Amino acid sequence: MAAGQGSASEMARALDAAEARCVRSGAQLTELRRQVLALVLEADQPLGAYALLDRLKAQRPGAAPPTVYRALDFLLEQGLIHKVERLNAFIGCVEAGHDHGHDHDHAHDHQFLICGSCGATIELSDHAVAHALADAARRVGFQLRKTTVEAEGLCAACLAAGAGAAVAASPG
Template identity: 55%
Template sequence: MLDTTLVADEKAFSGAVTLRLDQADRYCTTHGARLTETRRQVLGLILSSEKPLGAYDLLDHLRAYHRNAAPPTVYRALEFLAEHGLIHKIERLSAFVGCTHRLECHHGEGCGHRAQFLICRHCGVARELEDNAIGVALTHAASRASFRMETATIEIEGICAACQDAVP
């Protein structure tokens, strides 16, 4: 979980997050894009958090490192990261979570990532669940409606196992 006192300093990221950031950097370079310092810090903050982070949460963390950080800075970084498939936006929460699918996919750009999110109403944790059967069912349903689906994100609300165990 992201420590709320964390500044957006790369040294504060875990080894696993730093590895994912390096993968994202290579992915961007390979695809003619640039993972700037700010974009890398925003992605690192998102990847370090168990819970989805909103733009203003990210801005608060960035301001500890970049005093002049402003909302447009965060929104531009989020737009870039989403455009390159490195994060997902959880619409219901207006918040963002990391995605490594793009980094792990070996099939090229046409992977057709179809993500499902399990969002706990009690603790706020969002877990990405990529169930291929759900993706196939959505693709077939769209096809029957003469619609070619490119991406899909499903948000499922409920209570996670930890909260179920904690609440009698």
């Protein structure tokens, strides 16, 4: 388990928060976009566009790649989801789950820790990391626009379960 919404009510709350966010920014969270967002949020790990497409087809038989990519582009723009570049996969943004009214429309800096054993992906919002990177960029005169910080390794649960050995030893 990693990121999935634990219950239907949590999901409903998250979708409502997303709706509110879109209204505030003058965007429309249409039925399709809502469906795709729900699929991303209910997964307990990042899902690829085609995995999402497969699931979307259950509700929307005619769905094709552009269907899901357009929805994903929208959700990315709205900051409701993130793309995990190392996995070519998409995951809900933890920040978006809160419906506090003040706009933190700024692209919040985040980092991902991806467990190579269980696939859990943890989103961090570590200020020190963001600051260090901003510092390093400034030192060479580079103006940051968007940062991608992702790490692969082993999560605490898998470490405790001795996954370090399991990963090396077992094929499955």
